[in-house]
Amino acid sequence: MNIQIFGKSKCFDTKKAQRWFKERNIKFQMIDLAQKGMSRGELDSVLKAVGGLDAVLDEKSKGYASLAYLAYEENKKEKLLEDGTLLKTPIVRNGRQAAIGYQPEVWKSWE
Numbered sequence: 001m002n003i004q005i006f007g008k009s010k011c012f013d014t015k016k017a018q019r020w021f022k023e024r025n026i027k028f029q030m031i032d033l034a035q036k037g038m039s040r041g042e043l044d045s046v047l048k049a050v051g052g053l054d055a056v057l058d059e060k061s062k063g064y065a066s067l068a069y070l071a072y073e074e075n076k077k078e079k080l081l082e083d084g085t086l087l088k089t090p091i092v093r094n095g096r097q098a099a100i101g102y103q104p105e106v107w108k109s110w111e
Helices: 012-023 040-050 064-068 073-082 104-109
Strands: 003-007 028-032 091-094 097-100
Touching (some): 012 028
Antiparallel strands (some): 091 097
């Protein structure tokens, strides 16, 4: 498995996801979205795996209202690449598979 956890350092669910993988001795790479966002390829891969843009948007984030003014999906993707805090967390990737939020039942199926 090649696990990547995209999250925010202050996100409770991100910390729970890290603990879940540590308890099972599964190595993972942690990427803090507040410091370093996703690449375009990573975002496209996640969007394909989870079913589109609406699944990854965090309605509770401070900048969410600014996305409402953007008419085109491509513009919204650009905004997400600029500001990773607009994404729901954690985003856990395993190759082409991805899950959003704390979902240990999905992660178990990857083993």
